[in-house]
Amino acid sequence: MARASGEKEVEPxxxxxxxxxxxxxxxLTGPRVIxxxxxxxxxxxxxxxxxxxxxDHDVPPSTIKAAELxxxxxxxxxEQGIRNFYDVGRGGICHVVMLERGYVKxxxxxxxxxxxxVTYGALGAxxxxxxxxxxxxxxxxxxxxxxxxxxxxxxxxxxxPKLVSAKDLILHIIGMIGAGGATYKAIVFAGEAIQSLGIDxxxxxxxxxxxxxxxxxxxxxxxxxISYVRERAAEPFNPVKSDEGAEFSETYEVDASGLEPxxxxxxxxxxxKPASELSGxxxxxxxxxxxxxxxxxxxxxxxxxxxxxRVKEGVRLIVIPGSQEVYRRxxxxxxxxxxxxxxxxxxxxxxxxxxxxxxxxxxxxxxxISSANRNFVGRMGSSKAKIYLASPAxxxxxxxxxxxxxxxxxxx
Amino acid sequence: xxVTGRAFIYGxxxxxxxxxxxxxxxxxxxxxxxxHAMEGIDxxxxxxxxxxxxxxxxxxxxxxxxxxxxxxxxxxANTRCVIAESFARIFYRNAINVALPILEASARNLVGEGDxxxxxxVNGIIEDRxxxxxxxxxxxxxxxLEIINAGGLTSYIRRRLGLG
Numbered sequence: 001m002a003r004a005s006g007e008k009e010v011e012p013x014x015x016x017x018x019x020x021x022x023x024x025x026x027x028l029t030g031p032r033v034i035x036x037x038x039x040x041x042x043x044x045x046x047x048x049x050x051x052x053x054x055x056d057h058d059v060p061p062s063t064i065k066a067a068e069l070x071x072x073x074x075x076x077x078x079e080q081g082i083r084n085f086y087d088v089g090r091g092g093i094c095h096v097v098m099l100e101r102g103y104v105k106x107x108x109x110x111x112x113x114x115x116x117x118v119t120y121g122a123l124g125a126x127x128x129x130x131x132x133x134x135x136x137x138x139x140x141x142x143x144x145x146x147x148x149x150x151x152x153x154x155x156x157x158x159x160x161p162k163l164v165s166a167k168d169l170i171l172h173i174i175g176m177i178g179a180g181g182a183t184y185k186a187i188v189f190a191g192e193a194i195q196s197l198g199i200d201x202x203x204x205x206x207x208x209x210x211x212x213x214x215x216x217x218x219x220x221x222x223x224x225x226i227s228y229v230r231e232r233a234a235e236p237f238n239p240v241k242s243d244e245g246a247e248f249s250e251t252y253e254v255d256a257s258g259l260e261p262x263x264x265x266x267x268x269x270x271x272x273k274p275a276s277e278l279s280g281x282x283x284x285x286x287x288x289x290x291x292x293x294x295x296x297x298x299x300x301x302x303x304x305x306x307x308x309x310r311v312k313e314g315v316r317l318i319v320i321p322g323s324q325e326v327y328r329r330x331x332x333x334x335x336x337x338x339x340x341x342x343x344x345x346x347x348x349x350x351x352x353x354x355x356x357x358x359x360x361x362x363x364x365x366x367x368x369i370s371s372a373n374r375n376f377v378g379r380m381g382s383s384k385a386k387i388y389l390a391s392p393a394x395x396x397x398x399x400x401x402x403x404x405x406x407x408x409x410x411x412x
Numbered sequence: 413x414x415v416t417g418r419a420f421i422y423g424x425x426x427x428x429x430x431x432x433x434x435x436x437x438x439x440x441x442x443x444x445x446x447x448h449a450m451e452g453i454d455x456x457x458x459x460x461x462x463x464x465x466x467x468x469x470x471x472x473x474x475x476x477x478x479x480x481x482x483x484x485x486x487x488x489a490n491t492r493c494v495i496a497e498s499f500a501r502i503f504y505r506n507a508i509n510v511a512l513p514i515l516e517a518s519a520r521n522l523v524g525e526g527d528x529x530x531x532x533x534v535n536g537i538i539e540d541r542x543x544x545x546x547x548x549x550x551x552x553x554x555x556x557l558e559i560i561n562a563g564g565l566t567s568y569i570r571r572r573l574g575l576g
Contacts, residue, residue: 039566065438115478131480131506180472355434376429378452
């Protein structure tokens with residue numbers, strides 16, 4: 001933040017005007033960003049090459065209105081010379097694409113017109129979500145006012161047990177500190193368990209830091225980060241670590257080796273219980289995908305459970321690869337075949353039913369177990385439906401049994 | 413800058429999906445969005461708020477998505493101010509950016525549902541005229557007040573860039 005604001009040092013609580021390294025918007029927030037940008041009245045965006053536009057919330061568009069809004073964003077991209085534009089069939093979920101196409105580098109300041117922009121902390125960037133008008137101001141000026149946040153540190157020791165994933169770890173953390181437990185603050189995730197996770201798992205953890213109210217969730221860059229970014233990004237970069245003797249407003253310790261598969265109960269993300277205690281909950285639908293758990297490692301974990309098994313009669317299982325790239329690799333690895341043979345339906349890379357807009361929404365009284373990040377009332381359709389949040393392995397296992405289950409009961 | 417309205421009281425963690433469900437986000441028109449304000453938790457809100465409303469809530473108001481439609485829907489449903497013990501950070505920024513006044517205060521146990529409130533936004537003073545009680549709020553940062561006074565972030569930036 002000091003670098004982005006041109007200061008030598010910054011302190012928590014200080015309000016700074018920061019230069020933005022990268023700005024991202026999608027098909028749902030884009031139209032309002034464009035309206036506000038027109039209202040400001042600047043003709044050209046500050047730097048078209050620092051802007052990325054990715055269609056994911058309703059792809060391909062399911063209504064005439066959505067198609068019209070996408071056309072509006074598409075022509076804005078053309079008019080402004082924004083080349084980093086991912087239309088239907090070219091990208092996938094914005095937060096998956098941003099990482100895999102090299103738009104995120106350690107030490108950068110990134111803003112996105114989407115709350116889950118915090119995902120990019122997986123690569124050591126400071127990334128945060130903003131609303132449409134804030135984004136319009138960034139497009140016009142390339143800068144944004146930000147309050148320097150206090151930081152909370154989570155030191156995660158040990159290794160996650162078999163069939164216990166990054167999702168279970170972040171659900172445990174949110175259960176500990178609550179849905180507002182990190183409001184206005186940044187969370188730094190560190191320790192052996194974090195270092196042993198791949199980039200996909202780190203993305204899951206940072207993605208859900210906003211569910212505790214965090215402004216950013218950050219994993220310090222290591223060798224894995226550097227090799228991941230080198231394979232993808234064209235330009236050089238400068239990793240940033242916590243200052244020597246950095247002060248944290250709170251520090252928590254968690255032993256990963258003691259965790260088990262967890263589930264967040266509707267309608268609260270911080271109402272977290274072991275999957276094994278919820279075996280009485282019958283489900284109508286399972287959903288594997290989203291910016292939280294739609295990456296290759298997530299699909300591999302689900303396929304491991306579903307291989308040679310069948311989704312229970314009366315249960316629908318929806319699997320949505322997070323991007324075209326994840327889709328292609330899942331195809332090459334034979335994962336899609338496993339899903340189809342198990343009786344799952346595979347959706348087009350995008351947000352799917354997570355935001356209650358495109359296919360897979362829920363009817364009154366239905367229950368879904370989902371690998372997404374939010375279980376708010378009405379999130380996936382009917383406000384009388386219930387959403388339980390869990391890991392891809394737990395969702396897959398539950399779809400086989402027809403009720404919520406600890407995946408270790410299905411694959412011993 | 414003073415606003416008045418009837419108090420409507422809600423709990424903790426009122427999320428953006430209940431303030432304006434995702435399926436309505438394609439409605440770009442603020443008046444259309446306003447018809448669905450608070451639909452996920454209180455479908456009668458637009459009707460109740462008709463004569464001017466002040467929302468009084470608990471912790472972490474506006475948690476969830478970055479959708480600016482949440483404060484836009486509230487504002488156009490005649491919400492004059494939102495008072496909460498704390499706000500989720502994106503909602504906080506969005507409300508200021510669309511010039512919906514917000515204040516941080518613990519007021520929900522001091523004011524009653526339907527009470528007439530008068531709120532001094534600049535000085536952070538909330539007066540319950542029905543009960544004759546005064547609650548002090550944390551004052552807004554000067555930059556936030558400037559943006560609200562300008563009528564929102566777009567007007568504020570137009571001025572700053574010398575565009576009018």
